Amino acid sequence: MSRELRRVSIVVLAMFAALFLSTSIIQVGQSDNLRSDSRNTRTILASFSAERGDIIVDGQPIASSTPVDDDYQFLRQYAAGPLYAPATGYSIINGEPRGVEGALNRELAGTADSTFLAHLNQIITGQRPKGASVTLTLDANLQQIAWDALGDMTGAVVALNPKTGQILAMVSKPSYDPNSLTSHNRQEALAAYDALNADPTKPLQNRAIGGDLYAPGSTFKLITTATALESGDYTPDSEFPNPGSLTLTGTSTTITNSEGGSCGGGATASIATALRLSCNIPFAQLGGKLGAKAIQAQAEKFGFGDDSIDIPQHVTPSQYPLYTDAAKVEQSAFGQADDRVTPLQMAMVSAGIANGGIVMKPNLVQEITAPDLSPLQEFQSTEYGRAVSEQTATTMTQMMVNGVNSGAASNARISGVQVAGKTGTAQNGVGDPYTLWFTGFAPADDPQIAVAVVVANGGGQGQNGFGNTLAAPIAKKVMEAVVKR
Numbered sequence: 001m002s003r004e005l006r007r008v009s010i011v012v013l014a015m016f017a018a019l020f021l022s023t024s025i026i027q028v029g030q031s032d033n034l035r036s037d038s039r040n041t042r043t044i045l046a047s048f049s050a051e052r053g054d055i056i057v058d059g060q061p062i063a064s065s066t067p068v069d070d071d072y073q074f075l076r077q078y079a080a081g082p083l084y085a086p087a088t089g090y091s092i093i094n095g096e097p098r099g100v101e102g103a104l105n106r107e108l109a110g111t112a113d114s115t116f117l118a119h120l121n122q123i124i125t126g127q128r129p130k131g132a133s134v135t136l137t138l139d140a141n142l143q144q145i146a147w148d149a150l151g152d153m154t155g156a157v158v159a160l161n162p163k164t165g166q167i168l169a170m171v172s173k174p175s176y177d178p179n180s181l182t183s184h185n186r187q188e189a190l191a192a193y194d195a196l197n198a199d200p201t202k203p204l205q206n207r208a209i210g211g212d213l214y215a216p217g218s219t220f221k222l223i224t225t226a227t228a229l230e231s232g233d234y235t236p237d238s239e240f241p242n243p244g245s246l247t248l249t250g251t252s253t254t255i256t257n258s259e260g261g262s263c264g265g266g267a268t269a270s271i272a273t274a275l276r277l278s279c280n281i282p283f284a285q286l287g288g289k290l291g292a293k294a295i296q297a298q299a300e301k302f303g304f305g306d307d308s309i310d311i312p313q314h315v316t317p318s319q320y321p322l323y324t325d326a327a328k329v330e331q332s333a334f335g336q337a338d339d340r341v342t343p344l345q346m347a348m349v350s351a352g353i354a355n356g357g358i359v360m361k362p363n364l365v366q367e368i369t370a371p372d373l374s375p376l377q378e379f380q381s382t383e384y385g386r387a388v389s390e391q392t393a394t395t396m397t398q399m400m401v402n403g404v405n406s407g408a409a410s411n412a413r414i415s416g417v418q419v420a421g422k423t424g425t426a427q428n429g430v431g432d433p434y435t436l437w438f439t440g441f442a443p444a445d446d447p448q449i450a451v452a453v454v455v456a457n458g459g460g461q462g463q464n465g466f467g468n469t470l471a472a473p474i475a476k477k478v479m480e481a482v483v484k485r
Helices: 003-029 031-036 041-049 081-088 105-109 113-125 140-150 186-198 217-231 271-277 280-290 292-302 326-332 343-354 390-406 467-483
Strands: 055-057 060-067 074-078 133-136 155-160 167-173 239-241 245-247 254-256 268-270 358-360 365-369 375-378 383-386 420-426 435-442 449-455
Touching: 055 081, 060 081, 074 081, 081 140, 081 167, 105 133, 140 155, 140 167, 140 467, 155 343, 155 467, 217 271, 217 280, 217 292, 217 343, 217 390, 217 420, 217 435, 217 467, 239 280, 245 280, 254 280, 268 271, 268 280, 271 280, 271 390, 280 292, 280 326, 292 326, 292 343, 343 358, 343 390, 343 420, 343 435, 343 449, 390 420, 420 467, 435 467, 449 467
Parallel strands: 055 133
Antiparallel strands: 055 060, 060 074, 133 365, 155 167, 155 449, 239 268, 245 254, 358 383, 365 375, 420 435, 435 449
């Protein structure tokens, strides 16, 4: 071989080696990225070529796939779309699925390990490929009642079975119609998504479990009360000075009780009275004595700060910072300062008290089934942990019942049923509308439902809306639907 021919051969071999190396890098090293790239038309078409499994509530599909005559073969459709959107989320051709559609995407698409045998059986028997179906824990009637009760107000409602942690209702408003995102016209679907994403009311946020967290207001007094009782240093009858105003430690800032004046009259006020009437000043004093470290530790037992809570959608952790400023500790004890929570978290607080002090892990999924209806995965009730002793839970239940029967949560009363509850009216910026709350459970002696309601933007009433006037009646309707069956 001549020197020139040898040189050409080396160059050609080098070119083939470079081509082989670059192809290997793309096909092997970058394969996962290419498959998951939302712009990969082949991947998109493949993912829609098999019928996606249903999402089911009370035996009826709320998300299903319908055969269509186009390249994608199946169109995803959502029954009562906005009602269930916070739970279902959406599956679209332009991007990643969200909600249950995203959390259980592989199961619904039939590509999860758990669906392998079912998929193999479909191939052998010549059946059309179909993913697994997901049955949710939601109660269709309760979901509708919660939706209707919230009306046109911005906010969220969460209802739990306190004994199992199953989510019975999960409403978030404003909502959106996921059907607007499932068009097989990519430009139309993208335009619909961009419009929702740019909407200042943030309809894509599931306010029940995340998005912009809320100041809990006086509902946080349940955490402060639990901290005090669990310490062994306080009882419901422990008393504090009862002035009509209080200057926060180290500041010139003065706080008052929500109704103005002292807490129920008298020179002193007990913890029980302060919780029943929702007085800020006794709780500020109590918080100062307990300290942020103790309150934070107690809050964490209910789930605060836990980034691993998954229903299976990820739940944004609620926040109780380790305050070092004495004034902020005092404010935080009645749910102000930088305390921030999700409605699900406050439902977990009430559910833990209702369940004898044990918090159950919240769960939205009941089971996953193969197309032949054989079970692939059943979700069992699991303890999150003990938040308070059984004695503390019993004591707090009675304190919360008193708050409904003769206190600040009176609009949650249900005829013939003992209801345990706590309202909250959280202040935001100067002149800004309040955030309105209720959390509680019923019946108090045999809890079947725990609920949390948040109404943002003062329910449209600015600083004239209150937890007892707007949030408590919503919770009453939801609880009543269960206890009056």
